[in-house]
Amino acid sequence: MANVLEVKELSKQYSKVLAANKISFTIGKGEIFALIGPNGAGKTTTIRMISTLIKPTAGNVLVDGHSIISEPDKVRECITYLPDEAGAYKTMTGKGYLKFMAGIFADTKNQADEFVNRASEMSSLGERLDEKIASYSRGMIRKLLLSRAVMTRPKLAILDEPTSGLDVINALEIRKMIKKLAHEDGMSFLLSSHNMLEIEYVSDRVGIISGGILHTVGRIDELKERYNAANLEEVFEMVVNENEVP
Amino acid sequence: MKFLNLLKKELRELINKQMIIGLVITFAMLLAIGQITSSVMDDVGSDTGTVNICDHDKTDYTKQLIKAVSDAGFEVKELEGDSSDRAQLLQDLDVENLIIIPEGFTKEVTESGKSGVIEKISSMQSSSALASLNDKSSAAVEIMENTTKQYIMTKNGLTAEETALIDSPLSINEVTVVKDKSAAISSETISSLISTQSMVIPIVVFILVMFTSQMIITAISTEKIDRTLETLLSAPVSRISVLFSKMLAAAIVALINAAIYMLGFKGYMGSFLEGEIDASVIGEALTVNDIMKDLGLKIGVSGYVLVGLQMFMTILVCLAVSLILGALVNDAKSAQTVLMPIMVCAMIPYLVSMIYDINLLSPAVRTLLYAIPFTHTFTAMNNIMFGNMTLYWGGLAYQVVLFIICMFFALKIFTSDKIFTISLNFGQKRKLKKANK
Numbered sequence: 001m002a003n004v005l006e007v008k009e010l011s012k013q014y015s016k017v018l019a020a021n022k023i024s025f026t027i028g029k030g031e032i033f034a035l036i037g038p039n040g041a042g043k044t045t046t047i048r049m050i051s052t053l054i055k056p057t058a059g060n061v062l063v064d065g066h067s068i069i070s071e072p073d074k075v076r077e078c079i080t081y082l083p084d085e086a087g088a089y090k091t092m093t094g095k096g097y098l099k100f101m102a103g104i105f106a107d108t109k110n111q112a113d114e115f116v117n118r119a120s121e122m123s124s125l126g127e128r129l130d131e132k133i134a135s136y137s138r139g140m141i142r143k144l145l146l147s148r149a150v151m152t153r154p155k156l157a158i159l160d161e162p163t164s165g166l167d168v169i170n171a172l173e174i175r176k177m178i179k180k181l182a183h184e185d186g187m188s189f190l191l192s193s194h195n196m197l198e199i200e201y202v203s204d205r206v207g208i209i210s211g212g213i214l215h216t217v218g219r220i221d222e223l224k225e226r227y228n229a230a231n232l233e234e235v236f237e238m239v240v241n242e243n244e245v246p
Numbered sequence: 247m248k249f250l251n252l253l254k255k256e257l258r259e260l261i262n263k264q265m266i267i268g269l270v271i272t273f274a275m276l277l278a279i280g281q282i283t284s285s286v287m288d289d290v291g292s293d294t295g296t297v298n299i300c301d302h303d304k305t306d307y308t309k310q311l312i313k314a315v316s317d318a319g320f321e322v323k324e325l326e327g328d329s330s331d332r333a334q335l336l337q338d339l340d341v342e343n344l345i346i347i348p349e350g351f352t353k354e355v356t357e358s359g360k361s362g363v364i365e366k367i368s369s370m371q372s373s374s375a376l377a378s379l380n381d382k383s384s385a386a387v388e389i390m391e392n393t394t395k396q397y398i399m400t401k402n403g404l405t406a407e408e409t410a411l412i413d414s415p416l417s418i419n420e421v422t423v424v425k426d427k428s429a430a431i432s433s434e435t436i437s438s439l440i441s442t443q444s445m446v447i448p449i450v451v452f453i454l455v456m457f458t459s460q461m462i463i464t465a466i467s468t469e470k471i472d473r474t475l476e477t478l479l480s481a482p483v484s485r486i487s488v489l490f491s492k493m494l495a496a497a498i499v500a501l502i503n504a505a506i507y508m509l510g511f512k513g514y515m516g517s518f519l520e521g522e523i524d525a526s527v528i529g530e531a532l533t534v535n536d537i538m539k540d541l542g543l544k545i546g547v548s549g550y551v552l553v554g555l556q557m558f559m560t561i562l563v564c565l566a567v568s569l570i571l572g573a574l575v576n577d578a579k580s581a582q583t584v585l586m587p588i589m590v591c592a593m594i595p596y597l598v599s600m601i602y603d604i605n606l607l608s609p610a611v612r613t614l615l616y617a618i619p620f621t622h623t624f625t626a627m628n629n630i631m632f633g634n635m636t637l638y639w640g641g642l643a644y645q646v647v648l649f650i651i652c653m654f655f656a657l658k659i660f661t662s663d664k665i666f667t668i669s670l671n672f673g674q675k676r677k678l679k680k681a682n683k
Contacts, residue, residue, distance in 0.1 A: 014667065051480040054663040073482065081480040087472030091259055103251035104481045145477075158480075 002029050003062075004078075004155050004188040005050070010059035012045050012212075019045040021212040022059065027156065030186040032178065034199045037209035038240055043192045044084070044160065046209070050190065051081040051158055064155045080105075082149040084160035084192070087141065094129035094136070094144050095120070098151070105152045119144075119151035122177065138165035146174060150181055157181075158190045163198060175202045196233040206232065208239045215239050249487045256495030260461060265499075269506055276510035296321045297386040298341045302328070305352040307397075314393040315386045322386075332367050342369040343383045345390075355394055356401075364390065422541065425633060429540040436541065447553065447627045448596050450507045451560065455592040455620055458500040458564040459571075460585060465492050466572025467581040475665070489660050493565050500561050549630045552638065556626040559645040563619050564588065566652035573659045576669050595621035603628070605637070619645050 005027040012020040020042045027033040035043050048054045050061050052072040060067055066074035088097050098116045106112035120129055123143050133141065142165045149157050162178065163171035179202060181187045193199050199206060200220055207217040216223065216239055220232055229235045297320045301308050316322045325344070329335040336344060346365040355362040366383050392413075399409045420432040429436075469475035478488055571584040595618055598604060604615055604625055615621045622641025629638040659665055 048476075048666065051476075053476060053480055054666060073484075076480060076482040079480065081477060083473045083476045085473060086477060087474060089255070089259065089474060091262060092255075096258075100251065100255050101477075101481070104248055104478075104483050 004029050004064055006062040008060050010046065010049055010061060011057050012049060013057040018212050023214045025207050025214060025217050027188050027190060029188055030182050032182050032189040032191065032202055032204045034191040034193060034203040034206045035209055036193065036199060036206060036236060041210045042212040043209055047158055047160060047192060051079060052076055078155040079158060080149040080152060080154045081158045082145055082160060084164060086145055088133045088145060090134040093132055094125055097133060098148060101148050115151045119147040123147035139167060139170055142166055143170065153185065153187060156188045156190060160192045162191060178202055196236060200232045208236060210240050210243055215243050248483050249491060252487060252491035253495055256491050260495055260499045269503065273506055273510040277513045280513055296323055297382050298323050298325055298344045300325050300327060300344060300346045302349045303347050303351040307352040307356065308347050311390045311393055315389050318389050320382060320386055336367060336369050343367065345383055345386060362394065424541045427541050429537050431537055448599055448624050450504060450511060451623045452592055452596045453507060454500060454504050455560065455564055456589065457503055458496060458561050459568040459588045461496045461499060462492065462565050462568035463572040463581060463585060466569065467575035470575060471577060485660050496565055497561055504557060552630050553626055556623050556642060559642055560620060560623040563645050563649050566649050566656055569656040570652060570659060573665055573668055591618050592620050594618060595624045599624040619648050
C-alpha cells in the first residue's frame with residue numbers, strides 16, 4: 001500500500017513547551033489512522049502541522065509526496081481539515097456555505113457544482129440546506145462540515161473529533177460513511193478522537209500520543225495482544241500511565 | 247476566481263439586513279434632525295412672539311413703552327394680576343414669562359432722576375440653549391430701555407440726531423483677511439461659520455474609524471473563535487488573499503457608509519450653509535457660501551479629493567491596526583476589549599479638535615496629538631481650507647508610514663503560527679499553566 005502521509009520526526013517547540021517530540025508515522029492509501037491521547041498530549045499540534053497551519057521546529061511531513069515545508073500549497077490541494085468544535089458562517093445558508101467552500105477547492109464551475117451536489121447528498125440535510133446555518137443544531141452543523149470535508153474526495157481527510165455533537169444514530173452513519181469512503185473510494189483518513197469505541201470500530205491503525213511523544217503505533221488487535229488488554233480503552237490507559245511524567 | 251469568491255463571502259457577511267436598516271435609519275434621522283433644528287432656529291431667529299406684560303403703573307408713559315414693544319413686531323399681551331409668590335403668579339396667569347411694570351415706575355423715571363425698576367420673570371423648563379432663546383422678554387425689555395433712554399435724552403434738550411449719535415457713536419467696518427483675500431465680515435462670524443461647516447468631518451471620521459475597526463476585528467475574531475479560519479487557511483488558497491479579501495471588503499463597506507453619512511450630514515448642514523447672514527452684520531445679505539468663496543475658504547473639488555484621500559488613508563490605517571488587534575482575540579469578550587485603544591485614539595483628537603485649534607496648542611501637547619494617526623484626519627479640512635498644506639501632506643505621509651509598519655506586523659502574524667498561538671488572555675495562560683502543573 002503506497003503511503004499518502006509520511007510523518008518524519010516531527011517536532012514543535014513553543015517557547016518553553018515541547019508540544020511534539022520527533023513524531024513519526026505513516027498512513028497508507030485508503031487507510032484510517034487514529035491519533036489518540038489525553039488532553040494536551042500534542043494531537044492538535046501534530047494535526048495542525050500536517051494541515052500546514054503551523055510550521056514544525058524540526059522534521060518534515062510528506063503528503064502524497066509533497067513536503068509541508070517546501071510545498072505547502074501542493075499539500076493543501078491534497079488535504080481537507082475539519083477542526084474540533086468548528087463552526088460555519090452563520091449568516092450563510094447550508095448550500096451557500098458548500099458553494100463557497102467548493103469555490104475555494106474547485107478549478108471550474110462544473111467541478112464546484114459536482115462538489116456541492118456530492119456534499120448535499122452526503123449531508124442528508126435535504127431542504128434544510130436552504131436555511132441559514134444560524135438555525136442549525138450542533139449535530140446538523142457537524143454533518144454539514146463533514147460532508148464539506150469529504151466532498152472534494154481529498155487524498156487525506158484530517159478529522160478532529162469527527163462525531164462530536166452527533167447523536168448515536170448520526171454518529172453511526174458518519175462512521176459508516178468514513179469506512180466506505182476509505183475502503184471503497186481509497187480516501188485516507190487521519191482521525192483524532194476521545195471516543196475509544198468509535199476508534200475501535202472505525203480505525204485500521206492507532207497511534208497513542210502523550211507528552212508530545214508518540215509511544216506506540218499498531219493495528220488495534222495487535223495492540224490489545226501486545227498489552228494483554230480486553231479493549232482499546234485498557235491499552236490507552238496502560239500506555240498513558242506507563243509514560244506518565246512524575 | 248478564488249479571490250473573488252472570498253471577497254463575495256466577506257461582502258455578504260458585512261452587508262446584511264441589520265447594516266442596511268441601520269444605515270437607512272441613520273440617514274433618515276440626520277435629515278429629520280436637520281429639518282427640526284432648522285425650523286427651531288427659524289423660530290428663534292424671528293423677532294415676533296408673545297410678550298406678557300403686567301402694567302401696575304398704568305400711565306401714558308408706560309402705555310408708550312408697551313406700544314414701542316408692540317411696534318417692534320412683538321405680540322403684546324397685557325395681563326392683570328399680582329402675587330408676591332412669583333411662581334404662583336405665572337401659574338395663575340398661565341404664562342411662562344412676564345414683565346412687571348411696578349406702580350410708581352413713571353414717577354421714578356420722569357421725576358426723581360433715578361433708574362426705573364422693571365421686573366422680568368422667566369420660567370426655566372430646560373437647560374437647552376434654544377429653550378432660553380425662545381424667551382422674547384429680554385428683547386422686549388431692551389426696547390423699553392432704549393425708549394426710556396431716548397425719552398431722557400430728548401427731555402434734556404438733545405436733538406434726534408444727537409440721540410442717535412450717542413446711541414451708536416462708533417460705526418465699525420469689520421474686514422477679515424485670509425492669506426491674500428479679504429471680506430467685509432467679522433472674524434468671529436467666519437470662525438463660527440467654519441466650525442459649523444467643519445463639524446461634519448470629525449463626526450463622519452469618528453463613526454468611520456469605529457465602524458471600520460469593529461468590522462475587521464469582528465471578522466477576524468469570529469473566524470478565530472468559530473475555528474472557520476483553520477478550515478480556510480488549510481484550504482488551497484493563499485493566506486494573503488484571505489487577508490486582503492477581508493480588508494478590501496471592509497474598505498468597500500466603510501466607503502459606502504462614509505458616502506451615505508456624508509450625504510446625510512450634507513442634508514443636515516444644508517440649512518445652515520445656505521442660510522443668509524443678517525444684513526446688519528455685513529451691510530448686505532449674502533449666503534455663507536458666497537463669503538467662504540470670497541475668502542478662498544470654500545473647499546473646491548480638489549480640496550474634497552484631498553479630504554477623501556485622507557479619509558481613505560485613515561480607513562487603511564484602521565484596517566491594518568484592527569487586523570493585529572483582531573488576531574489577539576480568542577473569545578467574544580476580548581473582541582470588545584481590543585476595540586478600546588482605537589476608541590481612545592479616535593475620541594481624544596475628536597474632542598480636542600471640536601474645542602481647540604490643535605495647531606495653537608503647546609508643542610508638547612500638539613506632538614502627542616499628532617502622534618495619534620486619526621488627528622490628521624480631524625484637522626485635514628481646516629488645513630486644506632487655510633492652505634496649511636505642509637501639515638496636511640506631513641499627516642498623510644505619517645499615516646502611510648504607520649500603515650506600512652502595521653501591515654508588516656499584520657502580515658507577519660497571518661503568515662506565521664502566531665495567528666493561532668497569539669493571545670490577549672495573559673491571565674488565562676497563567677491559570678492554564680498552573681492547572682497543568
